[in-house]
Amino acid sequence: MKLVISALTLILLSFNISSSQILQNDTYQYFVDLNKADNDQLEIELITPVISTATTEFKLPAMVPGTYKVYNFGRFISGLKAFDNSGNELKTEKKDVDTWEISNADKLYRLKYFVDDSFDDTSDNKVFEPAGTSIEKDTVFIFNNHGFFGYFKENLKNEYVLNFTKPEGFYGSSSLVNTLRSNNLEVFTAPDYQFVVDNPIMFCLPDTTTINFDETSVMISVYSPGKGISSADLSAKLKVLLTAIRNFLGGKLSADRYTFLFYFTNKEGSGSFGALEHNYSSLYFMPDVPKESAPYMINQLQSTSAHEFYHTVTPLNLHSEEIGNFDFNDPKMSKHLWLYEGVTEYFADYIQLREGLVDLKEYGKNIERKISGSMMFNDSLPFTEMSLGALGKYEEQYFNVYQKGALIGLSLDILIREESNGIMGLQDVINIMLQKYGKDKSFKDEDLFDEIVALTSPKIGEFFQKYVAGDQRIPYSEIFSKVGIKVKSIPYNKIDMGGIQMGFNQKTYRLVIRQIAEDNSFVKDLGVKSGDELVSINGKEINFMTMRDIFGSLKNKIKEGDNFEMVVARNDESGTEKMETLKAVVSKVKTAFDSEVIVEKELSEQQMKLKTAWLGK
Template sequence: MKNILIVFLLFFNLSLLQAQHKTETIVEIDLNGIQEHALNVKVSAPKDQKTLEFVIPDIVPGTYMTLKYVDYFKKVRALDINGQEAEVKRKKNVFYISAQAPIDFLAYTVVDATSKRGIVGKPSVVEGTVFTPQSALINFNMLNGYFEGFEKTPFKVVVKKPSGFYGATSMKKLEESDQKDVLYAENYFGLIDQPVLYAVPDTASFVVGGQKCIVAVHNEKKTETAPKIKEVIEDVMHQVNNFSGVTSQEDYYFLIYEIDEARLKGMFKYMGTGSALEHRQSSVYYNTVLTERQYSYMYDHVSCHEYFHTITPLELHSEKIKQFNYRTPDMSRHTWFYEGFTDYFAMRTLNQSYTDEIALANSMSYGIATSQKRHKQSMIESSQDIIRKKNVFSFISKLKDLMAFYEKGAMIAFCLDLKIMERSNGEKRLIDVVLEIQKDYKGRYFRDEDFVNVLRDYTYAGFGDFYKQYIEGTATPNMQNYCDKLGWKYYPEGEKIPRYGNFYVKKDHENDKYTVTYTKGKNTLGLKKGDQILAINGVKAKEFYKDPKNEYYKMSFPKLGDSMVIQVQRKGEKIMLDGEAVLTKLKYARMKVLENPTEDQMKYKSYFFKHLKNVVEM
């Protein structure tokens, strides 16, 4: 009996392996054949199927608009095992295939995301494709779909490539040679979650907290840009590790495509540049060709934000993400959490210390001001209804809703962070709570409608009231009450405060140049655009600006009646200017970090700006 059972189990396992082998989907592409931003694709059909539905996603995780990816699939045809043409009919985003004999394969051409102009209904490159003879950026939702009923079976991608090309991707490579790769994903979600960038390698790598990070770049105008961008991202990742302790044993890829600006056409040609999209082990970035000076500005916050998405929603999420519907969008109630908390963590990561406090306060003032101007609505309702329709009015409306998730969502996170620190005497922060939830829910998901209970259980008993008022409801927290705890004073747009006027000084410390680059209306000092500041109150400009507090408290937030004497060089002539701080109406909201905080405020500052890093395996 025992022997019979063993034989049966061996037979069963062998049959299972054969069945899996038979149902794997094989995709074949040849990058040598790219012409006019188009690529030919061949997809094997599951065995013994005379009718099939080939589904092209209407939407993918991390995006908030149904897009006709299917419109980029051209000349779709299918053959049966006898070489006869099968009937192919398209309805919406599905190709219906039927044949007299079992279907052998599907063949078609895909054009890339840069081949169409416009703004509405057009996919961005970060979720799409770019095909040139020198490169191929592939998000697989715009390269191949899945056969209905077989989306959970393995996918194998056979890639023929020009000699010298390297495919940067987190996807497993079953085979890798100079002119051919074979990529492998366990299922369709695993396939579209692992984009690939093919080009002559321009890469750089580093290790943080035991995790290897690879920066892969294709710049259409120059090479060897990865090492410089890597410097920016490596610094960011060290700050991520210092703030959160998050680390992983899996490699993580930053895939960056910088397009030649001359290739962009039309009124909305820059639409999508500066964008990024997260994946579990990688993120994709799309920009025009940048200068080295722009790298920090363009890649520090966005790379930090995308990496924090590895916490939520990529790991911590509801069934709406786990069981993502590619055919008919069914959005989660908690986009405000996925985007707002993530952006708050990025903001906090890049402004962790006392020296960064002013920058953090400025970021919060912007978020408060813009969120208060937006249409008041429930974060829950707008999350569920975030999908944009294919018209300009819906596009703009939903874009505003999405921005509210980043702004009001980040404010909600800020308030909760302070509440959690207050209740734990600074021993626990919001990031610690979210990581604790993530750990407890590893490998499973929470029910969308139960998330309020999850947050209440991990935060504090009264959270339900906060949730009902500010997340489910339309109210906005009284931010000044929270800012007071840190010794911050918020001044809304239109309020009058002592100022010398509206002007901006660009500081080039390396070359000792301090230039007035902007003035608005009258300023009491008489500064003009182009003035080179030489000295302030008898102190050389370099020494004055060396201490950020000088500019902040003496120039940006003076006391009523304070005066200032400035020596400038204007058109080759050195002149002296002076003026007095007067009450001036603010054109933009401002946040002031008070110069002399109270003992209680210093206590909250010590909570807020100290780190309790514990390594968190993801």
């Protein structure tokens, strides 16, 4: 990297990075002093670009790419004030949660406001931490920049300069271009707002390791409060993984630089862990673990890291207009989450299989988990429809992108190989499309299926129409057996609860009954009410691990006549939570199916041929 000290930063140095007397130009010049964090709040100062209109709107995003959820980052902003260059205050008016209208904008020079972090948010719409912000004075700062820095509607393409004063010895890890780094100052630049949002920064005392490939330098940056996991521990595993991905993608990684930002937490968060992808980095939020458990956590992170890294292929370089022309404050959904998330999830595991990091038996277990997982969701809801409705009415179905979405990927890969006599796979189709499209060129949502069919065969079109855009169930057993993977359906009894609908309370971490069928006799006998939160069943605590089993599963065998006892948390009229024990005899069971995946040993010639093509050996 080249260290560039611009005239501007030299001026700033002599003023210790304060914004006084800064010349206004076309650039957003932001100033933040991390030492002044107070009560998990930071003051942000912006010397605005020159605005030529009489009024303007300052915005923070409602949504950012990759999250598929509206968070309204404006709700973390308070005390916004606008000034001209003589320090006179200009009139501002809040238009909606994310928008401030500023009068006499042609005189606007400076904005000041406070930002609260999202990690400490206690509202129901808690931000998934990999997209969120953290302000912990003298400890760690997560700058998902969209939570701190805004934009003017007409000036989305202007350059950004982010000036930070930081605690002594802190380091800002990011793939943003760093133009100044000293013991207590750090300056980053970005060509436009999209780039600012796409490149998070993590500030803390550094624990970093760099892996170099010919074309790419990959930095691993770790914050682990208990020091149980280090960047050196992670880099050994990630080097093997990245080498595998690089081989698979034709011997070259797609970005010229990449930063893995790992934030390990010892606090309770939103309830989910995970990561968010960007073009040049990914940010991980995972539980901090003691040194003894580090190998287990690092194994876990292998698949997550593969998933995030594969995102540099799709959606980042292969996407529809809804994503390419992303509207931060009026986001539109694409029909193709099966591609962006599903195919990504498929390749994250498949690359590890193909490059020998996991074996076929382990991979089979993975398919088994995905089939079972997908059965918890509405399997006859067309995936394209779910995708379009992921921000609203199908929000609770979104998680199926990692289950059924990945199985769609596997099915397509096998069928494309069969149709091409083993010559072509799904990645080859994607490679052709990557040449036509890219970061700055989007495909049309409506045209994607036809384009893929043109590159493959009508049978692939049939698959899309029936199983991705249609409501038919994918015949996994028929498709996967083409490469010798047998899917066995095993029946089990499940209590017939009628049309019960469940949700999850992120504050109490409990399953909650959202809706019940009034006409179901078992539900009536039990006396369960909508709003009840499930605590235990037959003396067993209900949690993430056991929730699939509660009304009957292969593990939890249930039959008619069994006694059923459930403890629920229920609010009384005054809103006080009380535990209620509900009892009933199981009156009616229905048959459900779980799946077992078996890797077949005896294969026909045709199966052998296709399996060899699929595994590349």
